[in-house]
Amino acid sequence: MIRRIAVALTALAATLLVPASAQASSGDPVVRTEAGLVRGEVTAEGRQFLGIPYAQPPVGRLRWTAPRAVRPWQGVREARDFGNKCAQTASWDPGYEQPAHTEDCLDLNVYVPEGAGRRAVLVWFHGGGLTAGAGQDVVPDAFARQTGTVVVTVNYRLGALGFLATTGLDDEARDGVSGNFGMLDQQAALRWVSANVSRFGGDPGRVTIAGESAGGRSVCTQLASPTGKGLFRAGIIESGAYDDCAARPHGTAVTEGADFARKLGCDTVACLRGKSAADILAAQGDYDWGPVVGGRFLPRQPSAALAQGAAAGVPVMNGANQDEGRLFAFARFDLAGTPLTAEQYPAVMRQEFGEEVLRSYPLAAQPSPTIAYATAFGDMLFACPALRLDGVLAGRGPVYAYEFADRTGPPFASLRNVGTDFDFGATHVNEVQYLFKHFGLESPLNAEQRTLSRQMVQYWGSFVRGGAPRADGQPAMPPGTGQVLSLRTASAGGNAVSTTVHGAHRCNLWDSAAVS
Known part of the structure; x- marks a missing residue:
């Protein structure tokens, strides 16, 4: 009880420290979010706030669970450097020559042009086959300035850590379907945008989701998801309609998940959660990691859902x-x-x-x-x-x-x-x-x-x-x-x-x- 009171007082102090009127100032690099204060920096293109957490780190017992709301922090959190990339193997992309083994990675970046007003918002989901990449892959500061929009780039869980489905994880899920953790991360980021982007000069009623390749496929999937309704008003799909935006059938995903678990010598969720990120990456191989159809997040295949009006009226x-x-x-x-x-x-x-x-x-x-x-x-x-x-x-x-x-x-x-x-x-x-x-x-x-x-x-x-x-x-x-x-x-x-x-x-x- 004492801890909860202390957390509540910290959040209240953050509210009092920075009045709402101060947040509209284009030169002020400190913004009050729901969880606490963040200090970005002023650049030649405007303001940027990097590495802001939008959910709790999905580590330990939270590995392979739906994202949970970020906990408030005390004082001013520095937001001048990118957060960790989600766990992934090495690639030829600049900055990705070494593997990343960090699971504390559910961060986003906000780019704000100079000037006041309620600006339309672009939320960018990165590509990388749903097994690689990070929000920092693109720096959209010039785009934000040239278009007069606020741009948010997002990290989300990848590969087996983002899309593993097993019978044990199904048993833990409220709707009996696991395997959509990376997609749920994206929706958690969109909820963060709804709650916080106005403090950065953005309009939460004018949010467009966008992405390229796997990011575009993510947009296609989110358009079809009933749990995403109201989180965005439009979508941009760049090279993302491959495989007709198909998700994995639940049975197929669970069968592949069981095979993956056997590779790690596991037959329980507890065993899987005890493995290191490096072990997970070594075993994830060539499985088709991606969204799973069934359950509340994606009851039907995206193509069928869209044909039947899942995204009706969304440009x-x-x-x-x-x-x-x-x-x-x-x-x-x-x-x-x-x-x-x-x-x-x-x-x-x-x-x-x-x-x-x-x-x-x-x-x-x-x-x-x-x-x-x-x-x-x-x-x-x-x-x-x-x-x-x-x-x-x-x-x-x-x-x-x-x-x-x-x-x-x-x-x-x-x-x-x-x-x-x-x-x-x-x-x-x-x-x-x-x-x-x-x-x-x-x-x-x-x-x-x-x-x-x-x-x-x-x-x-x-x-x-x-x-x-x-x-x-x-x-x-x-x-x-x-x-x-x-x-x-x-x-x-x-x-x-x-x-x-x-x-x-x-x-x-x-x-x-x-x-x-």
Whole structure:
């Protein structure tokens, strides 16, 4: 009882220390949140507050439980450095060369432009296959200034620590379904935004959720979740409609969870909770870690839920990149030192896609076997699912479609360190550097690419502020289906509304395969 009284007095003291009127001051780097005071810093772009906890650390007995409200703290908490990345293996991305074994990672970052007023809010979920990445992967301070919005980037649990489902964890869950811990983290962050963003000058009634790749898939999942209703007003899905936003069937997730537990020599939840993060990462392997269908969070598959009106009335901006598959084909073949040869191409295509796809993607029409394979892979996994999602959403609310098609841009930050002359074109992830500092780095864009970058920031910003996606002197992003705004530099034809994207990606072929 004495401890609870002390905590309550601490929260009251925080309220008294910083009056609400002081929080609107753009030059004041101290803001009162519900849990206590945070001190950020003033930068050339505005104010930033880094590493703010939005939930209790999911460690010990809280591992594999739904996120719990963060405990209040005393005094002023410094918010000038990023928090810990959630546990993950090493990768080639800048700053991720070493594995992260920390589970105390449920933090977010807030970027605030100068000036007063209630600003629209963008909440960004990072990509990384739901097994890697962190909120700090993008630094959106310039985006916040240029668009006049508040931007929040979020960490959430990954891999087995974020998506393990077992019968033992099911028994602990109120609805009998485990495995959505990372998705529940995202909703906890959105609840934090609802409760606190007004103190940073944001409008909790104008929140747009956005993300790229696994972050885009997260947006698609949150749109379909009944427990997310009211936490946001719009969504942006960048290259996130892959697999038609499918979640894992509960039975499949539990079966894979049992196999994972056996790898660790465990048959109880207590045993699993006793394993180190390093042990968990070593065992998580190639399982398809991701959301689980069933239960309160996700009663139905996202595609079915959206078709039946789960996100009715919620505006969505959805798109993919023209050459999505090139990154994956490069990693599989060229980076591994075994570029796909013309002799190997027919057998690989027949084995993975079938004879009809091989005929539809003749090698003679592409500059190399790897790029020919990449074209089919990207059309199947990203381009056509994105267009199908447009159709699902169109009857339920405004949907705006784009395709990032700038083949002139530099490879994104990680690929610039690889040292290759591979032609990545408009590949997966490459649009992110046109919107934000990717991995905190300024991209080496030329004058034309910088112009396209400014236009894209305007398109995204106008949507976040509550309107149709528009840019000065450019065609509006079209609503509905059948039309897509192609984003290109001026020398490549400039931004233009296209009606041929579906055919260019051979989506009649892939749509029929998806149905069958």
